[in-house]
Amino acid sequence: QVQLQESGPGLVKPSQTLSLTCTVSGASITSGSYYWTWIRQPAGKGLEWLGHIYTGGTTKFNPSLWSRVTISLHTSNNQVSLKLTSVTAADSAIYYCARADLFADDNAVPNHWGPGTLVTVSS
Amino acid sequence: SYELTQPPSVSVSPGQTAMITCSGDALPKKYAYWYQQRSGQAPLLVIYEDTKRPSGIPERFSGSTSGTMATLTISGVQVEDEADYYCYSTDRIGDERVFGGGTKLAVL
Numbered sequence: 066q067v068q069l070q071e072s073g074p075g076l077v078k079p080s081q082t083l084s085l086t087c088t089v090s091g092a093s094i095t096s097g098s099y100y101w102t103w104i105r106q107p108a109g110k111g112l113e114w115l116g117h118i119y120t121g122g123t124t125k126f127n128p129s130l131w132s133r134v135t136i137s138l139h140t141s142n143n144q145v146s147l148k149l150t151s152v153t154a155a156d157s158a159i160y161y162c163a164r165a166d167l168f169a170d171d172n173a174v175p176n177h178w179g180p181g182t183l184v185t186v187s188s
Numbered sequence: 189s190y191e192l193t194q195p196p197s198v199s200v201s202p203g204q205t206a207m208i209t210c211s212g213d214a215l216p217k218k219y220a221y222w223y224q225q226r227s228g229q230a231p232l233l234v235i236y237e238d239t240k241r242p243s244g245i246p247e248r249f250s251g252s253t254s255g256t257m258a259t260l261t262i263s264g265v266q267v268e269d270e271a272d273y274y275c276y277s278t279d280r281i282g283d284e285r286v287f288g289g290g291t292k293l294a295v296l
Contacts, residue, residue, distance in 0.1 A: 104287075112223075112231065112274055112287040128189060128284060161230060169237050172278055173285070174221050176242075178230035 067092040069162050069179035077156075077186050083149040086139075087162030087179060094138050094145060095120050100165035100173035101145040103136060105158040106181070113158075117165060117173060118145065152186045159183050190214065190279035192288035199294040206262040208291045210275030213256055220258035221276040222251060224269075225290075231274065235260060262293070270295040 073085035087101070094101060102117040116126035118136045126134045135148040145162060160182055163175035192212040200206045210220055219238050223231035233242055235251035238258060248263045258277075262269055275288040 111290040112225075114276075114285045114287060125283075125285075168219065168221075170219055171282060172219060172221075174233070174236060174276065175231075176233055178232075180230055 067164055067177050069164065069177060071160060071162050071179045071182040073160075073182060073184070075183055075185060077152055077184060078188050079153055079186055080151055083147070083152050083156060083184055083186070085147045085160055085162075085182065085184070087145040087147070089143050089145065089164075092164070094143050095140055098167050100167070101136070101138070102163045102165045102173070102175050103134075103145075103147045104161045104163060104175060105156075106161070107155075107158040115147070115149075154186050157184060157186045190284045190286050192275050192277060192286055194273075194275060194288040194291045196289070197292045197294065199296055200265050201296055202265060202267055204265055206265050206269070206293055208260045208262075208273050208293065210258045210260070210277075210288050211256055212258075212275075212277060212288075214280045215253060215256050215258055215277060217280055218277050218282070220251065220253060222249075222258075222260045223274045223276065223287075224271045225274065226271045234273075265293075265295055267295050269293060 068090045070088045100117040103115040118124045133150045162179045164177040165173035166176045222235035225231040238253045239251045250261045
């Protein structure tokens with residue numbers, strides 16, 4: 066069974082780059098038709114889809130964030146990374162990585178989630 | 189940008205039926221998916237493709253759709269069902285993926 070674990074700094078200064086890693090076990094990030102996805106949730110608020118990367122390497126991002134977001138595959142460590150540039154306090158949230166499965170109508174639906182990691186943006 | 193609209197909260201007594209709605213212009217053409225998120229936990233998929241239940245999800249969870257509205261129904265609500273529920277879908281062309289704002293289910 067696939068398992069995901071997010072990791073990275075819990076505190077990031079404003080204007081800097083937030084960098085997180087998702088370590089995947091129980092499956093290869095380059096096998097199958099899956100989409101490795103990042104989602105975030107500010108404290109007390111709802112879920113926001115940030116973007117995903119296909120096992121083949123193609124990416125898609127939330128239009129509201131696309132210019133600041135990068136998602137990459139790191140095959141040697143079986144990890145997926147997220148980089149978010151020029152952060153502000155509004156980027157403080159729990160960040161989840163998830164594996165999205167392809168359902169009918171070609172929708173990539175997050176179906177296996179990590180526990181999430183809290184990131185606070187503050188000086 | 190595309191939006192899915194949910195009521196902020198729904199309250200029911202144990203044993204009653206809870207209905208949580210999700211409204212979106214593309215729902216007549218795109219499937220709705222539903223997640224349960226208990227406090228302090230990651231979301232769990234409870235309904236996929238409008239009406240289907242993943243294995244391990246109790247039969248009291250069901251989904252339906254009519255026009256631009258999808259509905260998650262929980263029959264015979266139990267105290268353990270108290271959680272936030274989110275719908276998820278895409279815009280008409282399948283380009284923008286969004287979650288609804290979430291509905292807090294209180295079991296009083």
